[in-house]
Amino acid sequence: MVARTRFDDSECPVARSVDAIGDWWSLLIVRDAFDGSRRFGEFQRSLGVAKNILTARLRALVAGGVLASVPASDGSAYREYVLTPKGKALFPVIVALRQWGEQNFFAPGEPHSQLVDREQGQPLRPLEVLSADGRRLNPDDTTVHKTSDQ
Amino acid sequence: MVARTRFDDSECPVARSVDAIGDWWSLLIVRDAFDGSRRFGEFQRSLGVAKNILTARLRALVAGGVLASVPASDGSAYREYVLTPKGKALFPVIVALRQWGEQNFFAPGEPHSQLVDREQGQPLRPLEVLSADGRRLNPDDTTVHKTSDQ
DNA sequence: CCATATTGGTAGCATGTTGCAACCGCGATG
DNA sequence: CATCGCGGTTGCAACATGCTACCAATATGG
Secondary structure, rough: OOOOOOOOOOHHHHHHOOOOOOOOHHHHHHHHHHOOOOOOOHHHHOOOOOHHHHHHHHHHHHHHHEEEEEEOOOOOOOOEEEEEEHHOOHHHHHHHHHHHHHHOOOOOOOOOEEEEEEOOOOOOOOOOOOOOOEEEEEHHHEEEEHHHHH | OOOOOOOOOOOOOHHHHHHOOOEEEEEEEOOHOOOOOOHHHHHHHOOOHHHHHHHHHHHHHHHHOOOEEEEOOOOOEEEEEEEEEEEEEOOOHHHHHHHHHHHHHOOOOOOOOOEEEOOOEOOOOOOOOOOOOOOOOOOOEEEOOOOOOO
Protein backbone atom coordinates (compact mmCIF):
# COMPACT_ATOMS: atom_id res chain seq x y z
CA MET A 1 0.00 0.00 0.00
CA VAL A 2 2.96 2.27 0.62
CA ALA A 3 3.46 3.54 -2.88
CA ARG A 4 -0.02 2.63 -3.97
CA THR A 5 -2.38 5.43 -4.86
CA ARG A 6 -5.88 4.84 -3.61
CA PHE A 7 -7.62 7.75 -5.22
CA ASP A 8 -7.94 8.98 -8.74
CA ASP A 9 -5.44 11.71 -8.09
CA SER A 10 -4.54 12.31 -11.70
CA GLU A 11 -4.67 16.05 -11.59
CA CYS A 12 -6.26 17.19 -8.37
CA PRO A 13 -3.73 18.46 -5.85
CA VAL A 14 -6.11 17.81 -2.98
CA ALA A 15 -6.28 14.13 -3.86
CA ARG A 16 -2.51 13.89 -4.16
CA SER A 17 -2.07 15.51 -0.77
CA VAL A 18 -4.59 13.23 0.83
CA ASP A 19 -2.89 10.26 -0.72
CA ALA A 20 0.55 11.41 0.38
CA ILE A 21 -0.45 11.85 3.99
CA GLY A 22 -1.92 8.37 3.99
CA ASP A 23 -4.50 8.29 6.73
CA TRP A 24 -5.82 10.17 9.70
CA TRP A 25 -3.28 8.66 12.07
CA SER A 26 -0.55 10.11 9.90
CA LEU A 27 -2.07 13.55 10.21
CA LEU A 28 -2.19 13.27 13.98
CA ILE A 29 1.43 12.15 13.94
CA VAL A 30 2.24 15.32 12.02
CA ARG A 31 0.24 17.35 14.51
CA ASP A 32 2.24 15.85 17.35
CA ALA A 33 5.44 16.54 15.48
CA PHE A 34 4.44 20.21 15.29
CA ASP A 35 3.77 20.06 19.01
CA GLY A 36 7.27 18.82 19.67
CA SER A 37 7.07 15.03 19.64
CA ARG A 38 10.09 13.36 18.10
CA ARG A 39 10.46 9.87 19.52
CA PHE A 40 8.58 6.70 18.66
CA GLY A 41 7.45 6.34 22.24
CA GLU A 42 6.24 9.92 22.43
CA PHE A 43 3.99 9.46 19.44
CA GLN A 44 2.80 6.13 20.74
CA ARG A 45 1.87 7.40 24.17
CA SER A 46 0.33 10.58 22.84
CA LEU A 47 -1.80 8.87 20.22
CA GLY A 48 -2.50 5.52 21.83
CA VAL A 49 -2.08 3.90 18.45
CA ALA A 50 -0.96 0.30 18.08
CA LYS A 51 2.78 0.05 17.65
CA ASN A 52 2.70 -1.87 14.39
CA ILE A 53 0.43 0.79 12.90
CA LEU A 54 2.67 3.55 14.18
CA THR A 55 5.69 1.78 12.71
CA ALA A 56 4.01 1.55 9.33
CA ARG A 57 2.84 5.17 9.38
CA LEU A 58 6.19 6.58 10.44
CA ARG A 59 7.87 4.62 7.70
CA ALA A 60 5.37 5.86 5.15
CA LEU A 61 5.78 9.45 6.27
CA VAL A 62 9.55 9.15 6.03
CA ALA A 63 9.24 7.53 2.61
CA GLY A 64 6.95 10.34 1.55
CA GLY A 65 9.40 12.99 2.67
CA VAL A 66 7.16 14.44 5.36
CA LEU A 67 9.30 13.21 8.23
CA ALA A 68 12.98 12.43 8.37
CA SER A 69 14.61 9.86 10.62
CA VAL A 70 17.65 11.42 12.27
CA PRO A 71 20.00 10.43 15.10
CA ALA A 72 18.58 11.34 18.49
CA SER A 73 19.41 14.84 19.67
CA ASP A 74 20.10 13.71 23.23
CA GLY A 75 23.14 11.67 22.27
CA SER A 76 21.49 8.30 22.74
CA ALA A 77 21.72 5.65 20.07
CA TYR A 78 18.04 5.88 19.22
CA ARG A 79 16.55 7.76 16.33
CA GLU A 80 14.10 10.62 16.13
CA TYR A 81 11.48 11.62 13.61
CA VAL A 82 11.48 15.28 12.65
CA LEU A 83 9.49 17.29 10.14
CA THR A 84 11.15 18.01 6.84
CA PRO A 85 10.50 21.33 5.08
CA LYS A 86 7.77 19.53 3.16
CA GLY A 87 6.31 18.39 6.46
CA LYS A 88 6.50 21.86 7.95
CA ALA A 89 4.63 23.13 4.92
CA LEU A 90 1.63 21.23 6.27
CA PHE A 91 1.34 23.86 8.97
CA PRO A 92 -1.58 25.71 7.37
CA VAL A 93 -3.44 22.41 6.97
CA ILE A 94 -3.13 21.61 10.66
CA VAL A 95 -4.01 25.15 11.64
CA ALA A 96 -7.07 25.11 9.39
CA LEU A 97 -8.28 21.84 10.88
CA ARG A 98 -7.63 23.13 14.37
CA GLN A 99 -9.59 26.31 13.81
CA TRP A 100 -12.47 24.42 12.23
CA GLY A 101 -12.56 22.14 15.23
CA GLU A 102 -12.42 25.01 17.68
CA GLN A 103 -15.30 26.77 16.01
CA ASN A 104 -17.55 23.78 15.54
CA PHE A 105 -16.92 21.16 18.17
CA PHE A 106 -16.47 23.00 21.42
CA ALA A 107 -19.14 24.62 23.48
CA PRO A 108 -18.41 28.25 24.33
CA GLY A 109 -16.01 28.20 27.22
CA GLU A 110 -15.27 24.50 26.89
CA PRO A 111 -11.55 24.04 27.43
CA HIS A 112 -9.31 22.82 24.64
CA SER A 113 -5.66 22.91 23.76
CA GLN A 114 -4.77 26.13 22.06
CA LEU A 115 -2.13 27.07 19.53
CA VAL A 116 -0.63 30.40 20.46
CA ASP A 117 1.91 32.83 19.11
CA ARG A 118 5.07 32.14 21.10
CA GLU A 119 6.06 35.78 21.22
CA GLN A 120 2.81 37.24 22.51
CA GLY A 121 1.04 34.19 23.90
CA GLN A 122 -2.02 35.13 21.89
CA PRO A 123 -4.19 32.74 19.84
CA LEU A 124 -3.72 32.97 16.10
CA ARG A 125 -5.74 34.99 13.67
CA PRO A 126 -8.28 32.88 11.75
CA LEU A 127 -6.98 31.79 8.36
CA GLU A 128 -8.29 33.77 5.42
CA VAL A 129 -8.49 32.70 1.82
CA LEU A 130 -7.34 35.65 -0.26
CA SER A 131 -7.29 36.45 -3.95
CA ALA A 132 -4.05 37.40 -5.64
CA ASP A 133 -4.87 41.05 -5.05
CA GLY A 134 -5.82 40.51 -1.43
CA ARG A 135 -9.59 40.34 -1.40
CA ARG A 136 -11.14 37.95 1.09
CA LEU A 137 -12.75 35.03 -0.76
CA ASN A 138 -15.65 32.80 0.13
CA PRO A 139 -16.11 29.40 -1.50
CA ASP A 140 -18.62 30.87 -3.95
CA ASP A 141 -16.12 33.48 -5.08
CA THR A 142 -13.90 30.78 -6.54
CA THR A 143 -14.11 28.23 -9.29
CA VAL A 144 -12.04 25.26 -10.31
CA HIS A 145 -10.20 25.68 -13.54
CA LYS A 146 -9.65 22.25 -15.05
CA THR A 147 -6.48 21.92 -17.05
CA SER A 148 -8.42 20.26 -19.84
CA ASP A 149 -10.62 23.35 -20.10
CA GLN A 150 -7.77 25.60 -21.04
CA MET B 1 -18.89 3.57 13.80
CA VAL B 2 -20.93 6.60 12.87
CA ALA B 3 -21.05 8.30 16.23
CA ARG B 4 -18.04 6.44 17.56
CA THR B 5 -14.92 8.41 18.22
CA ARG B 6 -11.78 6.67 17.10
CA PHE B 7 -9.20 9.03 18.48
CA ASP B 8 -8.50 10.39 21.88
CA ASP B 9 -9.99 13.70 20.96
CA SER B 10 -10.66 14.85 24.48
CA GLU B 11 -9.31 18.32 24.03
CA CYS B 12 -7.49 18.60 20.72
CA PRO B 13 -9.53 20.39 18.08
CA VAL B 14 -7.51 18.79 15.30
CA ALA B 15 -8.49 15.33 16.49
CA ARG B 16 -12.13 16.32 16.75
CA SER B 17 -12.09 17.71 13.24
CA VAL B 18 -10.44 14.63 11.86
CA ASP B 19 -12.97 12.48 13.63
CA ALA B 20 -15.88 14.56 12.41
CA ILE B 21 -14.84 14.37 8.79
CA GLY B 22 -14.53 10.62 9.06
CA ASP B 23 -12.12 9.55 6.36
CA TRP B 24 -10.34 10.70 3.27
CA TRP B 25 -13.25 9.85 1.00
CA SER B 26 -15.36 12.24 3.00
CA LEU B 27 -12.87 15.00 2.46
CA LEU B 28 -12.87 14.40 -1.28
CA ILE B 29 -16.66 14.47 -1.22
CA VAL B 30 -16.42 17.86 0.43
CA ARG B 31 -13.92 18.96 -2.18
CA ASP B 32 -16.31 17.92 -4.93
CA ALA B 33 -19.11 19.73 -3.16
CA PHE B 34 -17.02 22.91 -3.26
CA ASP B 35 -16.46 22.25 -6.95
CA GLY B 36 -20.20 22.12 -7.55
CA SER B 37 -21.18 18.48 -7.24
CA ARG B 38 -24.55 17.95 -5.60
CA ARG B 39 -25.99 14.64 -6.72
CA PHE B 40 -25.19 11.12 -5.59
CA GLY B 41 -24.25 10.14 -9.12
CA GLU B 42 -21.99 13.14 -9.58
CA PHE B 43 -19.96 12.24 -6.51
CA GLN B 44 -19.89 8.62 -7.53
CA ARG B 45 -18.62 9.26 -11.03
CA SER B 46 -16.18 11.91 -9.95
CA LEU B 47 -14.63 9.85 -7.16
CA GLY B 48 -15.02 6.35 -8.51
CA VAL B 49 -15.90 5.22 -5.01
CA ALA B 50 -18.09 2.18 -4.36
CA LYS B 51 -21.70 3.10 -3.97
CA ASN B 52 -22.18 1.56 -0.55
CA ILE B 53 -19.20 3.50 0.75
CA LEU B 54 -20.52 6.69 -0.78
CA THR B 55 -23.91 6.06 0.78
CA ALA B 56 -22.34 5.62 4.21
CA ARG B 57 -20.11 8.67 3.88
CA LEU B 58 -22.87 10.95 2.67
CA ARG B 59 -25.05 9.85 5.54
CA ALA B 60 -22.26 10.46 8.02
CA LEU B 61 -21.54 13.89 6.60
CA VAL B 62 -25.22 14.80 6.80
CA ALA B 63 -25.39 13.45 10.34
CA GLY B 64 -22.32 15.47 11.20
CA GLY B 65 -23.84 18.66 9.83
CA VAL B 66 -21.28 19.12 7.06
CA LEU B 67 -23.73 18.38 4.26
CA ALA B 68 -27.47 18.77 4.13
CA SER B 69 -29.83 16.68 2.08
CA VAL B 70 -32.25 18.94 0.24
CA PRO B 71 -34.84 18.48 -2.54
CA ALA B 72 -33.24 18.63 -5.97
CA SER B 73 -32.97 22.10 -7.42
CA ASP B 74 -33.99 20.96 -10.90
CA GLY B 75 -37.50 20.02 -9.80
CA SER B 76 -36.98 16.27 -10.04
CA ALA B 77 -37.99 14.07 -7.15
CA TYR B 78 -34.39 13.23 -6.24
CA ARG B 79 -32.39 14.79 -3.47
CA GLU B 80 -29.19 16.76 -3.46
CA TYR B 81 -26.34 17.11 -1.02
CA VAL B 82 -25.21 20.65 -0.34
CA LEU B 83 -22.68 22.14 2.04
CA THR B 84 -24.00 23.62 5.25
CA PRO B 85 -22.31 26.71 6.74
CA LYS B 86 -20.26 24.30 8.83
CA GLY B 87 -19.26 22.49 5.66
CA LYS B 88 -18.36 25.72 3.90
CA ALA B 89 -16.15 26.57 6.84
CA LEU B 90 -13.91 23.72 5.70
CA PHE B 91 -12.84 25.90 2.78
CA PRO B 92 -9.47 26.85 4.27
CA VAL B 93 -8.74 23.18 4.97
CA ILE B 94 -9.33 22.23 1.35
CA VAL B 95 -7.38 25.22 0.09
CA ALA B 96 -4.47 24.40 2.39
CA LEU B 97 -4.37 20.80 1.19
CA ARG B 98 -4.63 21.95 -2.40
CA GLN B 99 -1.76 24.38 -2.09
CA TRP B 100 0.40 21.82 -0.32
CA GLY B 101 -0.27 19.38 -3.12
CA GLU B 102 0.46 21.93 -5.81
CA GLN B 103 3.78 22.83 -4.25
CA ASN B 104 4.97 19.33 -3.50
CA PHE B 105 3.52 16.83 -5.91
CA PHE B 106 3.62 18.44 -9.31
CA ALA B 107 6.63 18.96 -11.46
CA PRO B 108 7.08 22.54 -12.63
CA GLY B 109 4.73 23.02 -15.54
CA GLU B 110 2.86 19.77 -14.90
CA PRO B 111 -0.81 20.49 -15.43
CA HIS B 112 -3.27 20.28 -12.59
CA SER B 113 -6.71 21.58 -11.77
CA GLN B 114 -6.52 25.05 -10.36
CA LEU B 115 -8.70 26.98 -7.95
CA VAL B 116 -9.09 30.52 -9.17
CA ASP B 117 -10.71 33.72 -8.07
CA ARG B 118 -13.94 33.91 -10.03
CA GLU B 119 -13.74 37.65 -10.48
CA GLN B 120 -10.21 37.89 -11.84
CA GLY B 121 -9.52 34.34 -12.95
CA GLN B 122 -6.29 34.42 -10.98
CA PRO B 123 -4.97 31.67 -8.71
CA LEU B 124 -5.28 32.33 -5.01
CA ARG B 125 -2.70 33.81 -2.72
CA PRO B 126 -0.93 31.18 -0.60
CA LEU B 127 -2.47 30.84 2.85
CA GLU B 128 -0.57 32.53 5.62
CA VAL B 129 -0.66 31.76 9.31
CA LEU B 130 -0.79 35.09 11.13
CA SER B 131 -0.54 36.16 14.73
CA ALA B 132 -3.30 38.21 16.30
CA ASP B 133 -1.37 41.35 15.42
CA GLY B 134 -0.69 40.25 11.87
CA ARG B 135 2.85 38.89 11.92
CA ARG B 136 3.52 35.94 9.64
CA LEU B 137 4.15 32.83 11.75
CA ASN B 138 6.19 29.72 11.09
CA PRO B 139 5.58 26.49 13.00
CA ASP B 140 8.47 27.30 15.35
CA ASP B 141 6.92 30.65 16.22
CA THR B 142 3.99 28.92 17.86
CA THR B 143 3.44 26.68 20.82
CA VAL B 144 0.55 24.60 22.06
CA HIS B 145 -1.04 25.87 25.21
CA LYS B 146 -2.64 22.93 27.00
CA THR B 147 -5.72 23.82 28.97
CA SER B 148 -4.33 21.99 31.98
CA ASP B 149 -1.31 24.30 31.93
CA GLN B 150 -3.37 27.36 32.53
C1' DC C 1 30.09 -5.81 34.94
C1' DC C 2 25.89 -7.81 35.67
C1' DA C 3 20.84 -7.42 36.31
C1' DT C 4 17.06 -5.08 34.97
C1' DA C 5 14.12 -1.64 32.71
C1' DT C 6 13.14 0.94 28.58
C1' DT C 7 12.96 1.69 23.77
C1' DG C 8 11.59 0.46 19.42
C1' DG C 9 10.10 -2.48 17.21
C1' DT C 10 7.92 -7.85 14.91
C1' DA C 11 4.74 -11.69 14.53
C1' DG C 12 0.34 -13.81 14.71
C1' DC C 13 -4.30 -13.68 15.08
C1' DA C 14 -9.21 -11.94 15.66
C1' DT C 15 -12.03 -8.40 14.10
C1' DG C 16 -13.62 -4.49 11.38
C1' DT C 17 -13.75 -2.03 7.20
C1' DT C 18 -13.49 -1.69 2.25
C1' DG C 19 -14.21 -2.82 -2.51
C1' DC C 20 -16.74 -5.32 -5.81
C1' DA C 21 -20.54 -7.16 -8.16
C1' DA C 22 -25.16 -8.25 -8.33
C1' DC C 23 -29.58 -6.91 -7.48
C1' DC C 24 -33.71 -3.78 -6.90
C1' DG C 25 -37.47 -0.25 -6.33
C1' DC C 26 -38.79 4.17 -7.80
C1' DG C 27 -39.24 7.86 -10.82
C1' DA C 28 -38.48 9.59 -15.42
C1' DT C 29 -38.88 8.96 -20.45
C1' DG C 30 -40.47 7.36 -24.82
C1' DC D 1 -46.34 0.30 -20.52
C1' DA D 2 -41.62 -0.89 -21.54
C1' DT D 3 -37.35 0.57 -20.52
C1' DC D 4 -33.71 3.36 -18.64
C1' DG D 5 -31.21 5.91 -15.19
C1' DC D 6 -30.85 7.18 -10.41
C1' DG D 7 -29.98 6.02 -5.87
C1' DG D 8 -29.40 2.99 -3.39
C1' DT D 9 -29.03 -2.29 -0.56
C1' DT D 10 -27.07 -6.85 0.12
C1' DG D 11 -23.62 -10.50 0.37
C1' DC D 12 -19.16 -11.78 0.07
C1' DA D 13 -14.11 -11.79 -0.48
C1' DA D 14 -10.02 -9.23 0.42
C1' DC D 15 -7.63 -6.23 3.00
C1' DA D 16 -6.37 -3.22 6.92
C1' DT D 17 -6.57 -2.48 11.84
C1' DG D 18 -6.01 -3.33 16.76
C1' DC D 19 -4.50 -6.32 20.33
C1' DT D 20 -1.40 -9.13 22.66
C1' DA D 21 2.73 -11.47 23.07
C1' DC D 22 7.28 -11.55 22.11
C1' DC D 23 12.12 -9.86 21.24
C1' DA D 24 16.75 -7.59 20.35
C1' DA D 25 19.34 -3.65 21.34
C1' DT D 26 20.22 0.00 24.35
C1' DA D 27 20.28 2.49 28.65
C1' DT D 28 20.60 2.40 33.78
C1' DG D 29 21.55 1.19 38.64
C1' DG D 30 24.28 -1.06 41.94
